Amino acid sequence: MQQITFQGKQLAFFENTPEQGRDVEGLPVILIHGFLEDSRLWDEWLPLLPPRRYIRIDLPGSGNSELLENLSIDSMAEAVAAVVEHLGLERFVLMGHSMGGYVALAFAEKWGGKLAGLCLFHSHPFEDSEEKKTSRLKSVEFIQKNGHVIYVRQAIPQLFVYDYSKGYQSEVNRLIHNAANFKPANIIATLDAMRLRPDRSEVLRNIACPVLMLIGKHDTAVPLELSMAMTPLPSQASIHVFPTVGHMGMFSASRETAKAFREFLTFLNE
Numbered sequence: 521m522q523q524i525t526f527q528g529k530q531l532a533f534f535e536n537t538p539e540q541g542r543d544v545e546g547l548p549v550i551l552i553h554g555f556l557e558d559s560r561l562w563d564e565w566l567p568l569l570p571p572r573r574y575i576r577i578d579l580p581g582s583g584n585s586e587l588l589e590n591l592s593i594d595s596m597a598e599a600v601a602a603v604v605e606h607l608g609l610e611r612f613v614l615m616g617h618s619m620g621g622y623v624a625l626a627f628a629e630k631w632g633g634k635l636a637g638l639c640l641f642h643s644h645p646f647e648d649s650e651e652k653k654t655s656r657l658k659s660v661e662f663i664q665k666n667g668h669v670i671y672v673r674q675a676i677p678q679l680f681v682y683d684y685s686k687g688y689q690s691e692v693n694r695l696i697h698n699a700a701n702f703k704p705a706n707i708i709a710t711l712d713a714m715r716l717r718p719d720r721s722e723v724l725r726n727i728a729c730p731v732l733m734l735i736g737k738h739d740t741a742v743p744l745e746l747s748m749a750m751t752p753l754p755s756q757a758s759i760h761v762f763p764t765v766g767h768m769g770m771f772s773a774s775r776e777t778a779k780a781f782r783e784f785l786t787f788l789n790e
Contacts (some may be wrong), residue, residue: 554618558583568778675689
C-alpha cells in the first residue's frame with residue numbers, strides 16, 4: 521500500500537506491477553471500486569488480466585483512505601487526479617465499477633485528455649432519478665436508526681443474481697465483512713455524494729477515447745434499460761451484455777468480463 525496526503529487526509533492506493541522477468545506492454549490501468557467496496561474488489565480479477573501496471577485506489581472514505589470533508593463525486597475524482605499526478609501518469613486506461621464509474625466520468629470531464637480508454641463496469645452517466653434519491657435518503661435514515669452493519673448485510677447480497685448469491689456465499693460474506701468495517705459516517709457521506717451528483721451524459725457523448733461498457737442483464741442496481749440508454753452516447757463504444765450477471769460481474773462472470781477487458785486493451789494498443 522502507498523499513501524499520499526490529499527486535502528489534509530490520508531489517501532491510499534495499491535500498485536501492481538508484473539513479476540520480475542515478465543515483460544509489460546501497454547498503457548497503465550487505474551481501477552476504481554464502487555459503493556461499499558474498496559480496492560480489494562479487484563484482488564481475484566486482476567490475475568485474469570495481461571501483465572502491465574495496475575493502480576487500485578481506495579476512494580476517500582473507503583478502505584484505507586480517510587473521509588474528506590464535504591465528500592462529493594467531484595472530490596473523489598480530484599483524489600484520483602492526485603494519485604495520477606503523484607505517479608506522473610500521462611496517459612492511461614480508467615475503469616470504474618458502479619459508483620467508480622461516476623467518479624471516472626467526473627475525472628473525464630476535467631482531465632479527459634489523459635484517457636486512452638474508459639471502461640464503465642456496471643455503471644452509467646445519468647443522475648439519480650427522484651425515486652433513487654428518495655431511496656438513498658431512506659438508506660441514510662435506516663443506517664442512523666439501525667446501524668450500518670444491518671444495512672450492509674441487506675444491501676450487498678442484492679447486488680448478486682439470487683442463485684449466484686446462494687451458491688457462492690463466500691464472496692458475498694467477504695464483501696459484507698469488508699464493508700461492515702467502514703465507518704457509518706463514511707457510508708452516509710458516500711450515499712449523499714451519489715445522490716447529489718449531476719448528470720454526465722454530455723461527458724460520455726463528447727469523450728474522445730473509446731469506451732467499454734460491461735453490462736449485467738440482471739443488474740438491479742443499474743437496470744438494463746438504464747444501461748442500454750447510455751450505449752448510443754459515445755462515438756466509439758464496445759458493448760458487452762452478460763446474460764446471467766447482476767451487478768458483480770468480476771465475481772459471477774470473472775473470465776468473461778476479463779476477456780472483454782483484455783480485448784479492449786488489445787484494441788487500444790493497436
